[in-house]
Amino acid sequence: MSLLDYMQAKKLLDKYKIRSVESKYVGSADDAWRFSAGKKIVLKLLSEKALHKTKAGLVKLGLAEEKEVRSAYDDLTKKGTKLKPYKILAQKMAEDGVEIIIGGNTDKQFGKVLLVGLGGIYVETFKDVQLRLCPITKADAEEMLSELESKDVITYGGRAEQEVVSLLLKVSKLLTDEKKIEQLDLNPVIVHPDSYEAVDIRVLT
């Protein structure tokens, strides 16, 4: 299996109308500063040699000032000398919300499987996830959420439920239609009371 390029993965999500944060590869500190246009951004170094970006200090969050953006960019290029080839991805900083994980996997016996659960750093701790075989129905999506211990947290007590349900249906459709996709991790997707956006995307083909 091989990792799909980030921007290609993002395009794939676009095709299924799955929202993800605005992102762009940047080739210089100037580039990065222009992208920010005065808004908070994130810079990430992407390299196949670095699986855990956060642990390796390859994710720079909440960059607002020009000085911060430039020094973060320079620091990443320095770290990158050992991780070539690499790319630097600039993303608009998502607003705070509830982090969830949405995933897809291919089971050898049964085929494409969809997963949803409390995301971010809680994934491994609570393992509060639900799985279903693709394609799922709307009722399946609703039941997946109902069976999560963290349902009320994820849906803001039900307010964001229809948003998340429609997101699950879209991801299920993507997994079902795109035969070449073996695995997919949207972790985290940030859920707001009236919207969501995928912040990190990993697609394996």
Next chain:
Amino acid sequence: MNKRADLTPMMKPRSVAIIGASRDPHKVGNVILQNYISAGFPGKLYPVNLNSDEVLGLKAYKSVLDIDDSVDLAVIAIPAPAVPGALEQCGKAKVKSAVVVSGGFAEIGETGLQDKIAGIAKKYSIALVGPNCLGVMDMRSKVDTLFLPTKKLSKPKVGFVSFVSQSGAVGSTVLDVIAGEGIGLSKFISYGNAAYIDETDILEYLMGDPETKVIVLYIEGIKRGREFVELARKLGRSKPVIVLKAGRTSAGMAAAQSHTASLAGNYAVQEAIFKQFGFIVANDLSELLYYAKIFASEMRPKGNRVGVITNGGGAGVIAADEIGSSKYLQMADYSAATKKSLRKIMPALVNIKNPLDLAGDADSRRYMDAMNALGSDPEVDMLLVIILYQTPGADPGVTREVVQKKITLSKPLLVVSVGTEYTQRQAKLLEEGGVPVYDSPISAVSSLEALFKYTEFKKRIATG
């Protein structure tokens, strides 16, 4: 139904050949033949034995080919290396189905031998169950290939629950308990190594079987994933399936590439599929039986509101706690009319609330009044009746009232009763009367929850 899935000749045979029917009472083949005879199997029995002309008073044949009749089912109980030859003869004799109880195949690494018999079954279109299995039992046609001494195993009564078990040992244990719990059985199929007929075939057959209303399933693995999924999609809509899947702790997946991969191991996926298609997932053998009992009673709730009747305050509180902490159930709030009529008929010491504590001196009359009131209350969907027989008023009269009420009541009703000899005698009478009995409020509530969830699933698919 695909041809290999038609198990009718196996479950309803007019004629059965027992290959390896020995004169030696210690041999499996002898036990099987003896069981057929003592069960009063109404069809033809043909012992096949190389060395004798007569077994247990029946004419014996050297080969199935010598039998001058068409054979619906061959039960094969001979050493593994001789099985392919015997099966080949069955094929030539146009035997329709076969149960190979003999072990010594894939379970000890003899996969070649197993492939061989699967190939013969396929070649001659013999519906073959086994090898390495207990075989099949049909309570109505009196087919019973189980080689278990009948005196060590209680026989279940005839009913509508069919039980499918990959494992023979789990199968015979559960069968014994099913009998003890008064659950009515339709069919039992232990399919062992599944060389040819596998779980998907068996479930397909039971889906179309009018004598099966509830399916209880113990499996260790699924052989044909996609086919199983296709069937499960239809089966879940058609009949309740209570499943216990072993292999929960199959670790591994440690070096998985993503979070999703590590959280979506094969066991988790199978459990998800069961849920998706409305199967009722049991976590252990006791749950499997708890659920089987409530589903066998064939009552389905209209909603999730439980009315609790008790003659012990503490037990009532435990049940109320359990219902209160359930994600799916809630304590019923009686209608004004019910409250009024209860206040009128109940003694002053009985508080009119839920749980309805009838007090330690509650007798059959008080139980009857309480069950009548809650039974006709539209605000109550299910009745959980706690009877502590240790109290002075609780006697066989209460047992009779509950059994009576169960007959006319259109809501699920179950009893929680905890105790030893006296209690167990009453519990048995209740179960014989079709009332499921539980030994703790916790198992009772979890069973009501499973019943409610299944009813909701059925509603959901009915409305699209």
